[in-house]
Amino acid sequence: MSLFYRALAYITRKRGRSILLFLLLLVIATLVLSGVAIKDATQTAQLNVRQALGGVFTMEQNTSDSSKWESKEVGSYGTQSWYTGEPLSEEVADTIMEKVNGIRGYNATATNYVVAADSEGNTLDLLESDSDDGMNGLLGSYGDFNSTVATYASTDTAFDSYFTGGYLELVEGRHVTAEDENAVMISKELAELNGLSVGDKLLLHMSEFKASMVGVNPEETRMEVEIVGLFHATTKSSATLSNWSMDNSLYTTMNVVRYVRPDTPDEGYEKIHFYVDDPAELDRIVEQVKALPDIDPTDFIVQCDSNNVDSVMKHLMNMNRLVSVLIVLVLFVGAVILYLILSGRIKERVHESGILLSLGFSKKNIICQYLTEILVIAVLAFSLSIFTSGAVANTIGNQLQDYTMDNISAGTSVDASAENGSGTPGANVDGATIVGSGDFAPEFEGQGSLTKIEVTIQPLVILILYGAGIVIICFSVVIAAMPVLRMKPREILAQMS
Amino acid sequence: MNRLEICKMSYSYDNKRYVLKNVDSQLEAGKMYAILGPSGCGKTTLLSLLGGLDSPTEGQILYNGQDIGKLGLADHRRNHVAFVFQSYNLIDYLTPKENVALTSKLPPLPILRRVGLNEEESRRNVLKLSGGQQQRVAIARALASDADVILADEPTGNLDEDTAAEITGILKECAHLMNKCVVIVTHSNDLAKQADVVFRLKKGELRE
Numbered sequence: 001m002s003l004f005y006r007a008l009a010y011i012t013r014k015r016g017r018s019i020l021l022f023l024l025l026l027v028i029a030t031l032v033l034s035g036v037a038i039k040d041a042t043q044t045a046q047l048n049v050r051q052a053l054g055g056v057f058t059m060e061q062n063t064s065d066s067s068k069w070e071s072k073e074v075g076s077y078g079t080q081s082w083y084t085g086e087p088l089s090e091e092v093a094d095t096i097m098e099k100v101n102g103i104r105g106y107n108a109t110a111t112n113y114v115v116a117a118d119s120e121g122n123t124l125d126l127l128e129s130d131s132d133d134g135m136n137g138l139l140g141s142y143g144d145f146n147s148t149v150a151t152y153a154s155t156d157t158a159f160d161s162y163f164t165g166g167y168l169e170l171v172e173g174r175h176v177t178a179e180d181e182n183a184v185m186i187s188k189e190l191a192e193l194n195g196l197s198v199g200d201k202l203l204l205h206m207s208e209f210k211a212s213m214v215g216v217n218p219e220e221t222r223m224e225v226e227i228v229g230l231f232h233a234t235t236k237s238s239a240t241l242s243n244w245s246m247d248n249s250l251y252t253t254m255n256v257v258r259y260v261r262p263d264t265p266d267e268g269y270e271k272i273h274f275y276v277d278d279p280a281e282l283d284r285i286v287e288q289v290k291a292l293p294d295i296d297p298t299d300f301i302v303q304c305d306s307n308n309v310d311s312v313m314k315h316l317m318n319m320n321r322l323v324s325v326l327i328v329l330v331l332f333v334g335a336v337i338l339y340l341i342l343s344g345r346i347k348e349r350v351h352e353s354g355i356l357l358s359l360g361f362s363k364k365n366i367i368c369q370y371l372t373e374i375l376v377i378a379v380l381a382f383s384l385s386i387f388t389s390g391a392v393a394n395t396i397g398n399q400l401q402d403y404t405m406d407n408i409s410a411g412t413s414v415d416a417s418a419e420n421g422s423g424t425p426g427a428n429v430d431g432a433t434i435v436g437s438g439d440f441a442p443e444f445e446g447q448g449s450l451t452k453i454e455v456t457i458q459p460l461v462i463l464i465l466y467g468a469g470i471v472i473i474c475f476s477v478v479i480a481a482m483p484v485l486r487m488k489p490r491e492i493l494a495q496m497s
Numbered sequence: 498m499n500r501l502e503i504c505k506m507s508y509s510y511d512n513k514r515y516v517l518k519n520v521d522s523q524l525e526a527g528k529m530y531a532i533l534g535p536s537g538c539g540k541t542t543l544l545s546l547l548g549g550l551d552s553p554t555e556g557q558i559l560y561n562g563q564d565i566g567k568l569g570l571a572d573h574r575r576n577h578v579a580f581v582f583q584s585y586n587l588i589d590y591l592t593p594k595e596n597v598a599l600t601s602k603l604p605p606l607p608i609l610r611r612v613g614l615n616e617e618e619s620r621r622n623v624l625k626l627s628g629g630q631q632q633r634v635a636i637a638r639a640l641a642s643d644a645d646v647i648l649a650d651e652p653t654g655n656l657d658e659d660t661a662a663e664i665t666g667i668l669k670e671c672a673h674l675m676n677k678c679v680v681i682v683t684h685s686n687d688l689a690k691q692a693d694v695v696f697r698l699k700k701g702e703l704r705e
Contacts, residue, residue, distance in 0.1 A: 001599050006591070013590040355586045358550060359600045359642070360575025489574075490542075490551035 003365055007372040017345070018377055024341060025381035026388065028334035029465055033389035035327035036461045038397045042320040046313060055104075055279035056161075057286050057304035059096075059272040061088050065298065080214075080263075086299035087268025090155055090178060090254075096274065096295070100288045104277050107159035108269035113148040113210075114260045116186075116250060119201040119224075123147050124194050127187075127247045145209045146241070150249040153257040153269070157185060157229075160251070161273055166234060168246070173198040173229030176251050185229040185251040200227050204250075204260045214263040223259045225252060335472050342473070343480035346370060353484050354492035363485055371477050378473055382466055390457055500526045500645055500678040501547060503703075506556030508542055516542050518701035519556070526645060529672040529679040531692035538698045540682040541650055547680060548580055548648045549573035560646075575600070579639030581668075583651035585631040587623045593634040594619040600642040608637045612667055629660035636667055640675070647671055649681045653688055665691050 011018045063069075063083045071081040093106045116124045126149065154160055155178040162168040163175075176183045184202060191197060202225050211218040231251070239245040254269065276285050286304050289295060295302065346353075349370070356366050478485075484492065501524040508517040516539035524530055524547075534540050545551050547558060549570035557564045565573040579600070580586075587596045593614060597605035609619045612633040623631060632652060639647050649668060653661035665688055672679040672693070681688065689695050696703050 001595065001601075006588075009595065010590050351586075352588060355588060356599075357571075358548070358574060358580045358582075358586070359638075360571060360573075362571050488551055489570075490545040493545070493550060 003369040003372060007369050007376065010369075010373050011376060018373075021341065021345075021374065022377050022381050024337065025378050025469070026385055028330065028338065029382050029385035029469065030389045030392050031330040032327060032334070033385055033457055033461060033465055034393035034396055035323055035330060036464075037389065037393040037457050039320060039323045039327065040458065040461075041397060041456075042316050042323060046316045046320070055276045055282060056164075057274050057276070057282060057289070057302065059088065059092070059274065059289075060270070060301045061085055061268070062297065062299055062301045086296070088270070088272060088300065089268050092294070092300070093155070093272050093274075096289055096292065099292055099294075100285055102277050102281050102285050104275045105156060105159050106272050106274045107157070107161075108153075108155040108254075108272040109160065110153040110254060110257060110269045112151045112153065112257050112261050113207070113244065114151045114204045114250075114257075115144060115147050115207050116149055117203045117205070118194060118196070119203065121203060124149075124190065124202075126243045127189055127193060127245065128242055144207050146243055148207045148210075148243060150239070150244045150246075151204070151257060151260075152249060152251050153254040154251055155254070155269075157251045159273060159275055162246075163231075164275070167237075168231045168233055171230050171232045173227070175229060176253060178253065180228065180253050182223065182225040182256060183228040183253060184225040184256070185231055186227060187247045187249070188230040188232045189247050191227070191230050196227060198227050198230060201225065202227060202250075204252075204256065206260055206262075210263075216262060221260045221262060223256060225256055335476070338472060339476040339480065342374065342476045346477070346480045346484065350484060350492055354489065357489040357492060367477065367481050367485070370481065371474060374473050374477060375470065378469055379466075382462075382469055385465070386457055386462055393457070500524055500561065501680075502559040502562075503547075504557050504559065506546065506553045506558060507701075508539070508546060508551075509554045512554065515554075515701050517546075517553075517698075517703075520701075520703045522696070522703055522705075524646070524678050524680060526678045527672055527676045528693040529669055529681065529691070530694045530696065531689040532680065532682045532696045532698055532703070533684070533686070533689050534698035536684075539701060540698055543698065543703070544648050544650055544680065544682050547646070548578045575642075577644055578646040578648055579642045579644040581632070581635050581639050581647060581649040581652045583654040585628070585635045585655075587631055587634055587638075589622075589624055591623065592620050593623055593626065593630075593637075596623060596634055597638045597641045600638060602643040603641050605637070605641055608641050609634070612637045612640070613663070628655050629657075629663070632656060632660075632664050633667070636664065636671075640671065644677075646678045646680065649679065651683055652681060653683070653685060661685075661688070 061083060063085065065085060068083055068085040069081055070084050071079045073079055088108065090108060093108055097103055097106065118124060123144075126147070152160070154176055157163060157175040157177075158170075160168070163170070170185075171188050173185070176185050184204075186196070186202075196202075204221075204223050204225055206216060206218050206221040208218050211221070229251075233246050237246040242248075274285075274289075276282050282304055286302060290297070290302050353363075353366050357363070503520050503522045503524075506517060506520045507515050509515045520543070532540050532543065542551070546553055549565050552566055552570065557566060559565070560568065560573060560577050565577075568577075587593075588599065591599070593609060594605050597609060601608075606616065606619060610616075614630060614633055614637070618626065618630060623634060626634065632655075636647075636652075647668070652668065653664050656664060668679050668681065669691060671677045681692065683689060694705060696705055698704075
């Protein structure tokens, strides 16, 4: 009778023991595979964060000089203030691009609010979203104020932080660039609501309420623009006003905004985001930009705020360390438990070993039988663990990610509030949540694409599990069988009796 | 022809106190031998040495004229001898048929029938058989190996009188009808009386 027949007979007839060993190996393999998968995923997330968030620096106007602030009375509405310092222009950005190497591109942005109508002059129907009903009600009393939509002037929407952060994605058409004369991007949802598509025209104009405030005829601000692209928000967003939500927003160029809002003709961009090729070069590039003679620190502030990146990275690294410790712990405890169980299993089979020896079976043949039994069970357990570990890894990964997100949100909330005021959308991306830096900018729910833990079990990991598992099993069986291997058959039979 | 020859064999556990001293004997095919002696006198040790489960401290054991130490003890156990133990020593997760097939060079079912087990009993769990039936399976396993020498250690020790008589009869048949050399270690004088030759082991010496 072959050892394989004996091994299979033992597995199938000692079902309780076989199932116990199967479950033990399944749990160990599942935990190890899950741990390795989560560790890989956190490392990928770290890389994503470093690449997406680590390679950006910003430039803003330095508005600290109070002598450069001007204001005027706007009828009975109060005072309008603006800063008269050197405006943040495309020329400044182009100079930096020209003189400093390693910058991939930039996007200069400014926010305003206009009324959008279709080509026949019918004001667009707007999408409802989560908003402050109280504010909507209050501002609704200001004429057509509730018909205004947020309008973002952008030099290259492909580099807009909402797009680079993954909160928005282009689904049709193309991005808006500085070369465009009268291009606009709207959300797919807004387009569908109003039966619009790429190539259709829109009419933009200043709201009557605002026009009356600044003494401008709104008809003179009317400008025809063409829809060149449609975007889609990947996560839910909300805004202070329902009509200013991201789904109702427009992306266009600065010249369009200036035409529609002639009350601030000299206004420059609010912020410029520069994207570098290699995040590791960021500090050098920022220092080089600061040192340019064209960049007067009294006019502009150049900074790379790595707090958010560090905050995200810190938690991801902690998670990575935690998972590494867990893997080592599971491997160690698993190997010890496995050894104890296999050792006990072989010891309780000394009797059987003695019988087989007395029948002329060699020690090698007997140990091979025991090894075959365990390996057959192990192969089945490891195979099933490929499926169970996927589910377990996703569950544990999601739990850990939620925990990480909580930490990140708590860690970045101070930074987020500190940046408010410039009105630039998406200036503060932490990879988990986005807080628009403008007072009325839309806020996105946790998009988490950067820190998202995509847990997949790689074939190489499975191969390593099989290899390592088989080595540990062979080692455990041989170690556990050492006393039997050392004993003479007569001693084993004497133990039996 | 002598199946087994014991030549000036001694055995000691610690090289000081000898359990067996200068044992010399010849065991022939077709005969049943009984070895009698008080507990702890070395009967089982002698049987183990004959079966190649251990090596003598001094001297040698010859099988058909060849030193079993040189033939290889595992080879000797596999091809020349078969054991029948007091506690049957069957593999509990194998059926009687499979236990017999473990070493079988012959078809197991006819042998099991010959020792008194029917086909249904041959497929049962061995632990669900009576002691007598289990011992029959152990003897069938010894026969199936087609070994020339059957070494039985208290084969009737756990059996009632009638069953013991039946088992003794089967062992006797093995010697007389199948030309096996059957060596039985026992305390039982009744069993010893059935043997062709009776040895007494006392103070390490084997006497007929």
